[in-house]
Amino acid sequence: MLRLVGAGAGNEAGQGAVTPVGQNELLARVAEGDQQAFSELYDQLAPRVLGLVRRLLKDHAQSEEVTQEIFLEIWQTATRYDASKGGASTWILTMAHRRAVDRVRASQSSRDRDTRIGIRDLPTDYDNVSEAVEITVEHERVTRALQRLTELQRQAVTLAYYGGYSHSEVAEMLSVPIGTVKTRLRDGMIRLRDELGVAS
Template identity: 75%
Template sequence: MLGLMTVDSAGDLAPPAPASKEELLVQVARGDQSAFGELYDQIAPRVLGLVKRLLVDHAQSEEVTQEIFLEIWQSAARYESSRGGASTWILTMAHRRAVDRIRSSQAGRDRDTKIGIRDLAVAYDHVAETVEVRIEHERVEKAMTRLTQLQRQAVSLAYYGGLSHSEVADMLQIPLGTVKTRLRDGLIRLRDELGVAS
């Protein structure tokens, strides 16, 4: 028990001040369970919101969210702050896992077919729950209006629909090469509109 107690007592000494997600990730990487709990509280609703946006089914989305947070726990030491913020790291992982789940299940395929382009219409229908989310939501929505319709459809189907670029091509009935350039041009336009350019 000695080894475990040593680890635990180190975790008990965590400072009480609220920590940034980046700081929390560093603590999580050292095995700090309370830091993990705090990080979870801060960002789990974001993760589940995004995953559920792709998967629709609530129970399955919670299951994937749980997997994502376990991966965060396991690989926190691999987060490199020099390569971006903690939210970027976590939401990128969350999106990838949601997409993985769609691609690995027939349920995902059926969902794609059922939802299809209709999904685009509700892409921004969610009621934003906080000022922070609402501002970000409106900012993105405004930037999306700067895209051509084809760019917007392609980006939405890929990101919110979790479709691969060839599935987007099938759905929009345009050549794959066109989808590739629309996705890239669309994101570059969004980058310029959102002011994230370096």
């Protein structure tokens, strides 16, 4: 896993316990190029990021690799973070989910290429081709529909249904009451149903 020199340093000596710095403040300092703040942010959030990525990728080695890529992206793009749109952990976990989904899609594309090559050797297997096309088209429809949700609804839906987190876990990640999470999920799923034209 990615580690920075100096991670966790500076809190041992001194007079009494040091209050942990908030993640929003740490991310603001990272945007200014503060490596110590980056180390502290990594220590606080790396386990949660890795956990989210592993839920999607399953493979531990790939999950560690993607987690490193995520923290590199955080270091490079911290200036884009807007605290008015949500907490630092929400911003980072959303980024982590996107990266993990991108990796899943890339792996799926590779498997699809292998399948297409195999299909050339099995020219009579038309049903599988038709099914693969239908699945791809449906996935694209769902992806487009998700983009039409509000940012808050999309966060809740992706964490709960793609990330596999419980309502209480989503509430903790987004720093909102569980009732708010349920409302966002309900409204998001109603809107998805309407976008996809699914009968209620």
